[in-house]
Amino acid sequence: MTKQTSETVERSFCRICHAACPVNVHLDEGRVVKITGVDDDPLFKGYTCVKGRQLPDQIHDPARLRTALKRNPNGTLEEIASSDALDEVAAKLQAIIDEHGPRAVASYTGTGGYQNAPSHPTAAAFHRAIGSISYYTSVTIDQPMKATAPMRMGMWEGGPQNFSTADVMLAIGYNPMVSSYAPYGGLQGTDPFQTLRLRKEEGLKVIVIDPRKTELARQADIHLQVKPGEDPALLASLIHVILAEDLHDAEFCDRWVEPGHLDELRAAVDDFTPAYAAERCGVDADDIVAAARMFAAGPTGASGSGTGPSMSPHASLMEHLSLSLNVLCGRFLREGEQMDSGGLLPPAAPKRAQVIGPFGNPKGPQSRFRELHGYNGEMPCATLAQEIITPGPEQVRALIVNGGNPVAAWPDQTKSLEAMEALELLIVIDHRMTQTADFADYVFAPRLSLERADVPPFMDRWFRQPYACYTPAVVEPEGDLLNDWEVYWEIAERLGVDITLAGGPIPHRNADGSRPTDDEVLDLVYAKSRVPLDEVRAKNGTLVPEHAITIAPADPDASGRFQIALSDHMEELADVRNETTSAEVMRGFDPDVHTFRLISRRLKSHLNSLGRELPGLQRKNSTNYAYMNPADMDELGIVDDDLVKIASPHAELVGVVKAAPDVRRSVISMAHSWGSSTGTDEKVRDIGSPTNRLIDVENGYCTITGQAIQSAIPVSVEPISESALVG
The missing domain is CATH 2.40.40.20 (Barwin-like endoglucanases)
Structure with a gap:
């Protein structure tokens, strides 16, 4: 006898990582039984990865947390209604604020929080509401120079040249075949294997700088298998070749580079000859020359870096040199050209063929350590453990961890463990008992991806074509579960403050006692989006070429210029030349x-x-x-x-x-x-x-x-x- 099933299929998208792969969710009586790719999706064409196909196990994991937990005085955890836990948490936070000031309350949003569109905006707005600067995220752990380098150098408002038509790609320490990471003008995770194969058939040249022969490096025309940490010396040598052989875009540099900077950069890289870099970096000198010529020949393409070199010595210098390669070769979209990505969700903003900035060093609030400053509304995460364990009038005493795992992720685990023990109050939002949750005073169980409405906040800016992506909740949550934003909102309600997003404050509790919905909060987060969110919902899973962005002409009086020879980086480059190895730092x-x-x-x-x-x-x-x-x-x-x-x-x-x-x-x-x-x-x-x-x-x-x-x-x-x- 054949077993009868009541299987239905709902469309959603995966949020285990930021690639946002569309998925078919196969349900049997409301239970997720299988995840498959969406074959007719115009961008992903059925692609999913092994992680996304595990969503049924994640949703139905017997060990998954389905209610809030509270730590008892004897150290054990017991279940508690989330409403009661929120009452207690809010009272404790208010007491800390009253005694020590709002800066004593910190939040850390990790990678998991970033896969939930309202999560980061709500957490940041909560901190603005209580007057605390102590907001931290995983962004400042692994690649903060992605924000600070263009801030200091200046940035091209029209963006980099498109991967879809690039003639050459320089990939510095990233592997999109595994990470789905989308660097500056490079390959990202929408079906990366097939996409790369097709682009190479069209003539794309690939240069990879990586100590490993990664999946991407195996497809490279030139693989520079550099010694770890020596990327700045290798990039300086590529620049040396390009300038020594006059392979740069002189017309572009004359117009858009700060006067005198080209000569200063030329002098700074003068000693980084291919012979020197070959010995220093452990690669062949002829390959360095060939890579420099291949990149400069283009005529289109981009240089982009990934997590490996971004977490190595001289990381900000490395990013500056990578961006300088793009400047020298004029690798930016010009007037009349269209961007690959639609960027439907950010607010409408000019996209002109001109330099904006530079804006100088980070000028946010000052940390108590190493004379560092916050930027883009965040404080540097590498100081947070010290902010917790070091006594003083601005010491952090309470921490909300949202979709992150500081014990495993923060640099310097010894300090991190000490910090977890030192906190007066640790609140964790996570679906599992992580290394950090082991120290928590309260753990709130969140709704997981298939149980909430959402959009992809990162990939919307990285999709290879203008593409609408949205999902409603496709699974009914079971248990006392809260979306990440709901935890912050509930605490704010009890503290008597409003969480104000782009479209205004999140409404207070409804007359029937219910919370606002995910969609209501998404509407507030994206109230100023370039394309109305209702249209994104309606056109979900389709290409929207009508929303392609065309680069506008530069303002006649545009005065921005690229600063490719920043004095501190030129001094650091001299230090690199005097090193035997980057480990000497x-x-x-x-x-x-x-x-x-x-x-x-x-x-x-x-x-x-x-x-x-x-x-x-x-x-x-x-x-x-x-x-x-x-x-x-x-x-x-x-x-x-x-x-x-x-x-x-x-x-x-x-x-x-x-x-x-x-x-x-x-x-x-x-x-x-x-x-x-x-x-x-x-x-x-x-x-x-x-x-x-x-x-x-x-x-x-x-x-x-x-x-x-x-x-x-x-x-x-x-x-x-x-x-x-x-x-």
Whole structure:
């Protein structure tokens, strides 16, 4: 007898990462049983990744939190109605504000929070409402220079040249085949394998700078397998070749570069010859010359960087040099050209063929540490643990963690653990017990992606064509669950303050006692969107070429100019030339001891700390392996699944070794955001180990952004026995 089912299919989009892949959600009596791609989607064409296909397990995970939790005096957690927990949290926050001022209350929005469109805007607005500057996000952990570099150099209002018609792509330390990351003018995650194949058939040339032979590097015309941390020297050498051979766009530079800066940059890179860079960076000098000529020949394309070099030494300089390559070769959209992406959700703004800015160094509120400042409404995350543990009149005493995992993600785990213990009040919004939730006083269980209405806040700006994307909730939530924004809104209601978004304040509770809906809040977040949100809803999953953006002419009196020879970066470039290795910026570095470099990496099966709780993904990677070149393993006398001790000048951890021929010699490649909340690694085979333990936020950091060095970390490696691990 054939079993009868009542399966239905609802369309939504995945939010495990920011790629926003459209999905068909297969439901049987309201239960998610399968996720498939949407074959007729005009942009993704059925593409999904392994992470998104695990949404049924995420939604129905037996260990998923479905109600709020409260910590008892004896340290145990017990279930509590969310309304009661919110009453208690609001009272405690008010007491802290009354005694210590609003800056004592901080929030951290992590990657999970950013996959929920109203989450970040609501959290930021909550802080404005209570008068607290202490708002932090994951953006300032891994790539803050994406904001500060164009702020300081100036930016092209019309944006970079389009990937869809690019002749050349320079990819510096990113791998969109795994991360779905969309760098400046580069390939992003809408069916990246097929998209890259088709573009290469059309003649696209690909240059990759990466210590690993990644999935993208395997498709490269030139792969510069650079030593970790030496990207600034390599980029300076590419600029050296372009300027020495007069391959730059002289007409564009004459019009849009600050007078004198081209000559100053030329002088600053004069010593970065291909021969010098080849020895310093571990690549072939002829390949450097060929890459520089290929990029300059274009005639269209863009240079863009990713997380690896963005977390390495001299990260802001690296980003400045990458952007300078685009300036030198005029790689920007001109009057009359159309942008690939529609950018439907941001407010309407001019898109002219001209430079805006520069705007100088970050001028936001001042941190108490290292003379750093906030920017774009956020404070630098690398100081937050110190803001918590260091006494003083502006000490942070309460923290709301929204879709993030500070114990696993913040640099310098030793300080992070101390900070979690020091907090008077820790509130976590998460669907699972993370390493950070282990310390929480209250945990609020959120609605997950299929249980809420949403739009993709990031990908809307990165889609390869103007594309409308929206989803209603397609699954009825079970339990005492709150959307992220609802937690902030409920606290604000109890504190007597309004959360004001672009379209005005979120309404107070309805006459029947109900909250506003997700869609009502989305309407407020995007009240000033370029395309009305109702139209995005109506045209969901379709291309909207009628909303393509055409670049307008420059203002006749446009005065902005690119500052490609900023004095501090030119001085830093001289420091780089005087180094033997970028590791010299870290105190305690011993070239005879720290002979390896540990680099960050992405995994197909996990996103930061997300994935360990999902059986289908856990089977693929039970730990964050320490990937090493087989020749290095032979020299150390180790084989797959052996244990090694990895020690930086700051701390040490234990890793489980796995051979990886794609990793260059003297490099260890590990994913971040793994490990326990104990500061020890006895369960490394089951839960991995935290690379953030190796980092010291005060030893090797960017003076502009505050970002700590989190990749290209100098380390020593030695085998250890299983008994040593247990001991």
